Each structure stands twice: as C-alpha cells, then as structure tokens.
Amino acid sequence: MRLESTPELDAFRHKVRAFVAEHAPGRKRHAGVRAPEPELMPAIREWTAKLYEAGFLGIDWPARYGGRPDAHPLEPSVVAEEIARARTWPPVGAASLASSALIEYGTDAQRDFFLPRIRSCADVWCQLFSEPEAGSDLASLRTRARREGDVFVVDGQKVWTTNGQHADMGYLLARTDPDAPRHKGITAFALDMRSPGVEVRPLREITGTTDFNEVFLDGVRVPVGNVIGEVGGGWRVAMSSLGHERSGVAARGVELIAVLDDLLRLSGGRSSEELGELATRVQVNAAMIGLAQSRMLAGTEGAADALLGKIFFSELNHDLVEFGLRTQGTDGLLVGGDPSAVAEGWWQDAHLYARAYTIAGGANEILRTQVAERGLGMPRG
Known part of the structure; x- marks a missing residue:
C-alpha cells in the first residue's frame, strides 16, 4: 500500500x-x-x-x-x-451517477444532449432507486414500466430521494419484465421530473429539515430514447455506475478529521481514554481509505473494501458526534435556534443525522452479510 x-x-x-x-x-x-x-x-x-x-x-x-x-x-x-x-x-444531486451510466451505456445522442447540461448544471439529477420495500434489497423494486409504442408508461413509488425537490432529471430504475428473475427485467431510464404524473412529496426528518422525498409515478410517459443501456439491463447499468462513485469515500475521511478537531476544541484540550480511542479510529479510517485508493490504482480492489469502509465510517461518525453531545453536558439538550446552543446546534443536528449514514447506501446489517458472502466466501444463511 x-x-x-x-x-x-x-x-x-x-x-x-x-x-x-x-x-x-x-x-x-x-x-x-x-x-x-x-x-x-x-x-x-x-x-x-x-x-x-x-x-x-x-x-x-x-x-x-x-x-x-x-x-x-x-x-x-x-x-x-x-x-x-x-x-x-x-x-x-446524482449527476455523477447519471453521467457514469450515460458515458458507459448511453447512446451518442444521449451523451451529446445530457452531458453538456450536467456540466452547465442546467439539469440537477436525483437517484430514483429505493422504494418502500426495496432499499438495501434493491432487486425487490416494484415500480413498473410497460412499453406502449414509442414510450414506456411508468407506475410506482420511490422513496429516500435526496434533492428530489430540486431535480430536473431522475436516474430511474423500473421493472420492465415482471416475469424475469429479480436482477433481470429491470431497465434504467432518464426521467424528466417535470413530466405529467410525477409528484414529489418532501419528507420532514427527525432533524427538522427536508432532505429526502417520496416520488410518486402515475402513468408517467418516458420516451424509448431515454432508456439507458439495454431494456432489461438496468441492474448492470446501476451497479456499474455505483461502482464508479469513489471520490465521496475520501471526502468522508476529511469530514471525520474535521469533526475530531472540533471535538478536541469542544473538550477544552482535556484528554480521555475514550477520546484517544476515537482519535485512533479516525486514523484507522484514513488508513482504510488509503488502502482502498491504493488497491483501486493497482486494480486489486476487494469485493468487501467499499462495504467495510462504509460500515466503519458510519459507526465512527455516530460515536464522534455522540461523544460531542455528552461533552456538552446538559447543554447537549439544546437545539438549533437556541442562542445558547453550542455551534448553533450543529452537534445536535449531526447526532440526529448520524443514523442516516448507517442506513444510506445499504443498511450496515445488510452490508455485513454481503461482506461475509462476497468478501469471505461464506455460505448464504
């Protein structure tokens, strides 16, 4: 390494x-x-x-x-x-995911139209993958798209759509062949979010902010020309684009270092065994990122590398902000908007949000199973 x-x-x-x-x-x-x-x-x-x-x-x-x-x-x-x-x-938004899919699987006409609009940010994209019963188990998605002449008619519901309220375009997965095996019969689409039949309903989270949305699709007509890749090949398109998204891992390492620095200032320079353990884990996280990058450069990435990195980061992030709250004593009960709240309530918001990192991108419980099966070669339970 x-x-x-x-x-x-x-x-x-x-x-x-x-x-x-x-x-x-x-x-x-x-x-x-x-x-x-x-x-x-x-x-x-x-x-x-x-x-x-x-x-x-x-x-x-x-x-x-x-x-x-x-x-x-x-x-x-x-x-x-x-x-x-x-x-x-x-x-x-999800422009990086959409652009990866378009570059690898899109047509020349799709690339010539969509990529310049992504570069100018004329289009903000959202990711329309997760559903109420298909989150970590994405292959269970039920949104349907049936062919009618030169369009697909889409019906279904998506959820946990970050920035859906701001999006001009959606990177959509829908089932085009209900009789095919779970990972087959899924097709990827570029969806105009202004199409008739698209309804975005913001979700207010425990943080008090609205970051996620439900998206309802009722008879939405999508031109056949907006299919990304082959009809029925959407699973391959989606997994490929998700595999290209590596830069965010490095950013998460910087975020943890910044939180640790804030935590050291918050503690007034007082050291403790728990704070030392957290600092050590932050360094381990940085080493894991370095290892993943080194393997990526060498073409020797392991099936469990990204999974383990996400699990480790999300749980460490939670422990850091939880310690930050406890360090504040009773002031940790204050929230944003209270003039007495430390850092304008940033720690409280970060603590409430921290659980999202353990679910987004696949719940850690599901990812641990994938590590066992894909990384360690253990039999399915």
Missing part, C-alpha cells in the same frame, strides 16, 4: 484549494448529505458549473465531453476532499 502523495497531486490540491476558497458558495449549516434550501440553489448551480468549467468535475469523462483522460485517477478524490475540508457545498 502506498499512502504518500505525489508532487503533481500536491500541486493540483493547492490549485483546487485556492479555487474553492475564492468561489465556494459559503459554509454548509448541517452535517451529512443534505438538501439545500431553495434560495441557495441558484448559487449552488453556478458553483457546480464553475467546478466543471475549471476542470475539477467530470475529470474522468471522455475528452470529447470535457474530461481529461490523462489526469491522475485520484484527482476526483482530491477535489472531494478539498470541498469537504472547506465545509462547503459539494455538487447537489
């Missing part, structure tokens, strides 16, 4: 850091992957477009669409880290 940087990556990092300091749209108020308030969206769209224009997003795209195929493969991770370090807004 190689953890050291290179002079080229260091120079790139300094360039990104300066750009973020000059152009970022301000600091995020809340922890985690959150949806901005509507009034922030114009600034975030402009910020995202600037990142693409400067060559800091879409780095691994084909040159024809503005990418730099000769760039160092860790440059996207550096960008994600520097955005996280500044605690500002990353690009909002």
Whole structure:
C-alpha cells in the first residue's frame, strides 16, 4: 500500500484549494448529505458549473465531453476532499451517477444532449432507486414500466430521494419484465421530473429539515430514447455506475478529521481514554481509505473494501458526534435556534443525522452479510 502523495497531486490540491476558497458558495449549516434550501440553489448551480468549467468535475469523462483522460485517477478524490475540508457545498444531486451510466451505456445522442447540461448544471439529477420495500434489497423494486409504442408508461413509488425537490432529471430504475428473475427485467431510464404524473412529496426528518422525498409515478410517459443501456439491463447499468462513485469515500475521511478537531476544541484540550480511542479510529479510517485508493490504482480492489469502509465510517461518525453531545453536558439538550446552543446546534443536528449514514447506501446489517458472502466466501444463511 502506498499512502504518500505525489508532487503533481500536491500541486493540483493547492490549485483546487485556492479555487474553492475564492468561489465556494459559503459554509454548509448541517452535517451529512443534505438538501439545500431553495434560495441557495441558484448559487449552488453556478458553483457546480464553475467546478466543471475549471476542470475539477467530470475529470474522468471522455475528452470529447470535457474530461481529461490523462489526469491522475485520484484527482476526483482530491477535489472531494478539498470541498469537504472547506465545509462547503459539494455538487447537489446524482449527476455523477447519471453521467457514469450515460458515458458507459448511453447512446451518442444521449451523451451529446445530457452531458453538456450536467456540466452547465442546467439539469440537477436525483437517484430514483429505493422504494418502500426495496432499499438495501434493491432487486425487490416494484415500480413498473410497460412499453406502449414509442414510450414506456411508468407506475410506482420511490422513496429516500435526496434533492428530489430540486431535480430536473431522475436516474430511474423500473421493472420492465415482471416475469424475469429479480436482477433481470429491470431497465434504467432518464426521467424528466417535470413530466405529467410525477409528484414529489418532501419528507420532514427527525432533524427538522427536508432532505429526502417520496416520488410518486402515475402513468408517467418516458420516451424509448431515454432508456439507458439495454431494456432489461438496468441492474448492470446501476451497479456499474455505483461502482464508479469513489471520490465521496475520501471526502468522508476529511469530514471525520474535521469533526475530531472540533471535538478536541469542544473538550477544552482535556484528554480521555475514550477520546484517544476515537482519535485512533479516525486514523484507522484514513488508513482504510488509503488502502482502498491504493488497491483501486493497482486494480486489486476487494469485493468487501467499499462495504467495510462504509460500515466503519458510519459507526465512527455516530460515536464522534455522540461523544460531542455528552461533552456538552446538559447543554447537549439544546437545539438549533437556541442562542445558547453550542455551534448553533450543529452537534445536535449531526447526532440526529448520524443514523442516516448507517442506513444510506445499504443498511450496515445488510452490508455485513454481503461482506461475509462476497468478501469471505461464506455460505448464504
């Protein structure tokens, strides 16, 4: 495993850091992957477009669409880290997932139309995968799409759709062959969220904010030309695009270091065995990220690498913010809006949100089973 940087990556990092300091749209108020308030969206769209224009997003795209195929493969991770370090807004939505699917499986016409709109942030995308009975077990999805001439008619319900209230386009999975095996008969679509029959209902979470949405699809007509990949090949498209999304892992490591630094200040420099253990785990998390990146560069990634990293990060994040609350004593009961709350209630919000990290991307209980089966080769229970 190689953890050291290179002079080229260091120079790139300094360039990104300066750009973020000059152009970022301000600091995020809340922890985690959150949806901005509507009034922030114009600034975030402009910020995202600037990142693409400067060559800091879409780095691994084909040159024809503005990418730099000769760039160092860790440059996207550096960008994600520097955005996280500044605690500002990353690009909002699921455009990175959608662009991966379009680049690998889309038609030339789809790429020529959608990718420039992603670069200019004319389109914000959301991910329409999870359903009330198909979250971690995504292959159980029930949303149906039936062919009628040159369109598919879609009926169903999606849930936990982050930024659905802001999205122009949706990266949709629907079942086109109900008689096929679970992982077959699923098709990927590019869905115009302004289509008749699309209803977005924001969900207010325990944090008091609205980051997720339910999306109801009632007779929504999707042109056949918006199928991504082959009809019935949506599972392969989805798994491929999810596999390309690595830069967020590096950003999570930076987030934990920032939380640990805040925790050290909050504790007034007082050390404890528990704080030392948390600091050690933060370093272990960084080492796990370095190992995953090293294996990615060498082409030796293990089936359990990403799963273990997500489990470890999410549980460590929870323990960090929980310790932060306990350190505040009775002040830990205060919430945002109370002038006496520490850091304007950031710790309380982060603690309430921390459970989401243990569920999003697959509940940790499900992921542990996948580690056993895929990583350790254990028999199915």
